[in-house]
Each structure stands twice: as structure tokens, then as C-alpha cells.
Amino acid sequence: MSKLQPVRGTHDILPDEFPRFAHVWNTAREVARLYGYAEMATPIFEFTELFARGMGETSDVVSKEMYSFTDRGDEGLTLRPEYTAGICRAFISNGLTQQVPLKVFAHGPMFRYERPQKGRQRQFHQIDVEVLGAPEPECDVEVISLAADILQRLGILDCCTLSLNSLGDPESRTAYRKVLIDYYSAHKAKLSEDSLRRLERNPMRILDSKDEGDKAVNVNAPSLGDYLNTAARDFFAAVKAGLEASGIAFTVEPSLVRGLDYYTHTAFEFVTTHLGAQGTVIGGGRYDGLIEALGGPPTAGIGWAGGIERLAMLANDPPKPERPVAIVPMGEAAERRALALARELRDADVVVELAYKGNMKRRLQRANKLDASHALILGDAEMAKGVVALKNFDDGTQREVAFADIVEELTVDAMGELADLMGLDGIDDDEDKR
Template sequence: MDKIQKIKGFADLFPPDSGVFSFIEATARDVFSRYGYRELRLPVLERTELFARSIGEETDVVQKEMYTFPDRKGRSLTLRPEATAGVMRALVEDKRAGEGLVKYFAHGPMFRYERPQKGRMRQFHQIDVEAVGSPDALLDAEVLLMLEQYLRALGLANLTVELNSLGCKACRPVFLDTLREFLKGMHKERLCEDCMRRKLTNPLRVLDCKVPQCKEFTADAPKITDHLCPECAAHFAVVTGVLDDAGLGYTLNPRLVRGLDYYVRTTFEIVSGDIGAQSSVAGGGRYDGLVASLGGPDVPGVGFACGMERLALLIDRDLEAAPDFFLAVLDASGLAKGLLLAQGLRRAGFGGEAPFAAKSAKSQLRAADKSGARFCLVLGTDELAAGTVVVKDMRAGGQETVSQDLLAAYLRARLEEAKEG
């Protein structure tokens, strides 16, 4: 019978990769909670209309990349391609939007049908952060500072913050008219097929195109930052001013428009210099008006998402803590006693392994060394009779015989000595 294989673009995560993902999630809980964010868990399946209305009908995500299918009643459902729309739907449905400033973070799998490559899978994972209820530019700045703190806590370096303002519903239409005029004379020998469509339906997307010829022929395109209304210009000045005062460096990128239609004013992307072409590890911005477009109150918001696969490429794989002990039982009659001894140590807060079957002393000691455990605990015939255990220090060397009743206190003292040393 043929083996059943995983779907292309979907991955199994074994250690140490699974440990890296756990580290990314745990660090998010630690850092974001310091800024008042609480965890929200969301379904992975939503009505297709949610993404069409929030992300935009003319985006590549909606046009080409969503996993969409009818259910048994003919309703169109979609595996979520991003998290922000789902967060907004949840806040509206549970009547939490409009309660003042609310802060949530979420994480989990997202789904997009695109060509799998390094750091980009069809099932990928994101850390998502959303703050809804305040239009203040200081919130934008705090979100960026929190993101920088989070990436620093993950141990990431060689990162660049790219920053732009996309204006608002008052000034963006004026810019779009100017951009359409610029693109009017460009034909298919200059723009790719997608951009020929975009220049009519959503010209802002042309600036986001990664095709070299499109980037070349639009290099002199108008800059949106030259067309900001006074309110948007003042908002952006506050954001950049706070980042300057905090010492957070950034690069102004007038072509940064992101891939989703709901962004207004502040938009940003964090780019790594260490992972090649797919270099963006985080991005986001302000989305005033998104909640209202989904049937909720007209409240502003700002947030970001981090691609966990991209982050994982930059994080040390050796994150799993070595076990505290490895128990070697040299007398088969003592296997059950050894299991209970290990259980007592685990209740006391230590981690380690105990054998279930009799093996030679040589093979058990070899397994103890391979495990990376700090201590090898040896339980032989004499130790079983005396109620003791031989403790071998696998790093510092040497061994001592310790009463089983005092074993947890002995191990704790030795580990504390190692920390202080």
C-alpha cells in the first residue's frame, strides 16, 4: 500500500523546530503582556466575504491565494490567509469594539496558495497584534517600539525598519489620481500583466510589485508622502519623532504599501538582511475604517503580524533545555523503584528520563551522555538495598552517593551552585 504523504507546502515540525516555534510564542506572551495585550484565540475557517471585504477584492491574496471552498450547504468558506480580519470580526461580533482601547494578540496557522519556498509555505504561522480604539499617533509609535522589543527578545539582529504613511480617505484619492496619470502611458512592455490590471483597478498595488521591470519603470512614480494632508503629515511626524527620541532607526520607503487594502496612515515593515529575497519578518500599520467596513463601530486600529517561519530562520535551533537527570537502573528488579524515584524528582520540578526495561550499564551510561543531562543517577543493587543513588555530574565530573530522600534537595543545591558560578 502506498504511503500517504503530506500536502505540498505544508510541513511537519519536529524538534528542534517545534521548540523554536514554542519559544516564539512564549516570548510573545511575555513581551506583549507587559504592554497590556491579552491573548485571543480564533477559528481558522471564516466566511469568504470577511476577507473579500477587509483585504480587498483586487488584492493578490483574494484574487489568487486563498483556499476557498463551498460547504455542504453551498456557503463559501475560506481558510484564513491572515489574522487581522478575524480579530476584527470577533471584536464586532462580541461587541468589544467601541469599548475604548482594547489590545489583543493571537497566533496560529494561516493559509495561502502560492509557490512554496524558503520561509514561505502554504500553511504558515503568524504572531498577530491588534490595538483597536485609539487614533493617536503615539499608539503607532508604541506598537513599533513593542515590536522592536519583541524581536530583540528573540535575539534577532541585522534588522531594518521600513516606514511610510499611506494617507487617509481625504488625501489618498488625490494621490491616486496623480499616480493613475503617471501610469496611464505605461503599456505591457513596461508593466507586467498583473500591474496592467492593477493600474486600472488598484494603482497603489503597482508600487508593491516585485517584478524587476515594474520596479524599474515606476522608479520615478509620485510619492504618497508628498501628497499627505496636514493632519496625516502631523500624525506621521509624531510617529517618526518618538522613534527618533527612542533611538529606533528606520528607513523611509515611499513605495511601502503592504499587500492589503485596509491600511491607512502609518505602515511599516521589518526586513532582515540575513534570509535572502524573502526578507520581511514583520509588517503592519494603521487600519482606521476596517472595523466599520465589517459592520462594527467606526473605530480606529493599528497592528502588525510576524511570520513565524521567517523568524524561525533567524533563531538558534539549540533552544531546548537539557534534561536535569538521566536515571540508569542497573538491577532489573529496581525498574519500578526507579520510575517512582524519577516521578518524585519531576514533582519537585526537575526534568529527566527513567528506563522501562533492563539494559546493560554501558548502554545506559552512553544514553545518559547522549541525552545531555546534567546528572546521571545510577541505581544498582547496592543502592536499592541502602536507599541511596549515585549521582554523576556529567559536566563538572565526579560523583557522590546521596540518600534518595535528600536527592531533590541535593540536585537543587548543585544547580544553584552552577548558576552562581
């Protein structure tokens, strides 16, 4: 608190970089709309109990990463570490159980108390998609396809791979879990310290260990695929077939487990190698038991979340902002006339900056710095003639335009520029994204 510093793990998004972030959620929102998903939002904090129950007391997020506090009314509250629990709560609280399937898109800040590193912050932002009340495998396919389309539009699908796995239904999963615990318990001596802890909490995690000793033990570990019952096996087959039919490439990754307790059946991740240690860009899965566990009616659920910071680091450059027109009035009468002119242009959707400080040189400098396409110079001489001097900043030319023609002149010009831009698309000089 001593200096004027942001809290560790938080970052300002300054005007220069904001468009990169907005581009991610605007793109996601647009694709979600095409899939028939409605946008919604829930509060950024909830009762601690919601996350504890929803994500599982033993999950890392709940056991060590929650931003929890007590408010003045002695309520235990927590800044949301993920979106799913909040949306499920809203589904139950608002009696939306009659409106299934509920297909929603959301985005906003999440909070986890972790040590910051590349692609990981304490306040970060996610785009999020959830479908409640749709137990069919076709829905898994739809949700994954939606994610792939967003990645495609952001220009990063090609540098991502889709990992897919089935965690089975509860029956298969408990059966497998038991076998797995027996197996690892018999090899305790060879396991790393981390994995001994995982054995207590989430034994399936050991399958994903990077420790060499663990890897050796894993070679002969029982495989979850062998323990799926017929229903779970059929479900997984249907999801894979649907993805193939949609032309979405994937790799089945038996070690893909996911940290949260509520997952069942499909689990998936879009992963990139371009982001250092945090390669997961979008991750999610099916959670058919969650709503019931939270106190709602038995309701299927599936969804995913994508890290906006991570996506923004990889995405194409956002569309360039529209260039302003700068009005440069000299003298009191001209300044008054300029105010009216500015309104007229803005009514016609032209971006207008008024340059009202300093001598003309300074005003033009400022206009140039704002990347103005034109300056409208309005001094005594122009006022007398009822014209403005229209200066084009790109070629330096200047000509007089009557007051009455200014709006038309500038809106026609803007159309021409738009056409130019569209002729030049596909340019991508962003080198730091690999």
C-alpha cells in the same frame, strides 16, 4: 496522496527544531505582556465573505491565494490567510466595542495557496498584534516599538531596517490615486505587463516595480507625499517624531505600499537582507476603516504580523532545555523503588528519565544520549544500604547518596549549573543565520 508525504507547502516541526519556533512566540508574548497586551485566539477558519470583504476582492490574497472550501452544510469557508480580519470579526461578534482600546497579541497558523520557496509556505505561522479603538499616532509608535523590542530580544533588530510610509487618510489617498492613474495611463506604452495589471488593481504597486522600464516611468511619477492633506501630514509627522523620541531608526520609503486594501495612514515593514527574496519579517499598518467596512461601529485599528518561520531562521538559539537526571534501576525491587524516587524528584521540578530497558551498559548509554547530567544507579547493593550511586556524567565521578538526601543533592546541583550557564551567556555560534 499516493505516498505518505505532507501536503505541498506544509512542514512538520520536529522536536529538534520546535524550540526555535517556541522561542519566537514565547519572546513575543512576553514583550507584548510588558506593553499591556492580552493574548487571544480566533478560529483558523471563517466565512469566506469575511476575508473577501476585509482584504478587498482585488488583493492578491483574496483573488488567488485563499484556501477556500464548502463544508457539509454548504457554507463557504476559508482557512485564514491573516489574523487581522478574524480579530476584527471577534471584536464585533463579541460586543467588545465598549472595551476600547483593545490591545491584543495572538499567534498561530495561516494559510495561503502559493508556490513555496524560501521563507514562504502554504501553512505558515505568524505572531500578531492588533490595537482596536486607538486612533492616536502615539499608538502607531507603541505598536512599532513593541515590534522592535521583540526583534531586539530575538537578536535580529540589528540585521533589519524599518521602512515607513504614510498612505494618507481616505481623502488624500483617493485624490492621489486619481492623479496616479492619469499619469500611468499616459505612459501605458512603456509599462510592463505586470504593471498594466497593477494599473487596474492597485496602481500604487507600480511604484515598487523592479522592471527597468517601469522604473524609468516612476522617476517622474507624482509622489504621494505631495498629496497628503494637512491632517494626514500632521499624523505622519507625529508618528515620525514619536519613533525618533523612542530611539527607533527608520527610513521613509515612498514606494512602501502594502497589498491589502484596508490600510490607511501608517504602513511599515521590518526588512532584512539575510533571507533571500522574502525579506519582510514583520509588516503592518493602520486600518481605520476596516471595522466599519465589516459592519461594526467606526473604529480605528492598527496592527502587524510577523512570520514565525522567517523570524526563527534569524533568531538567536533558544535557551537550552533543562538536562534530565536518569534513574537506572537494576532488579525488580529497585525498579519499584525507582518509580517512587522519580515522582519525588519530579515533584521537586527535576526532569527525570527512567532507564528501564536492557543491561546497565545500555541504560547508561541511553541516559547519555538523552544528555542526562546525572545517573542514579539503584541495584541490590544500593537497596541494601539505603543509598543510590549518584554518577556525574560530566566528570565521570560517582558517589553514594542516602535516599533521604537525593532530592536536595540534585536540586542544589542544578542551581550551581544555572549559575554556570549565566556566566557563559552571549555565546552565539550560529553561522547559518546570515
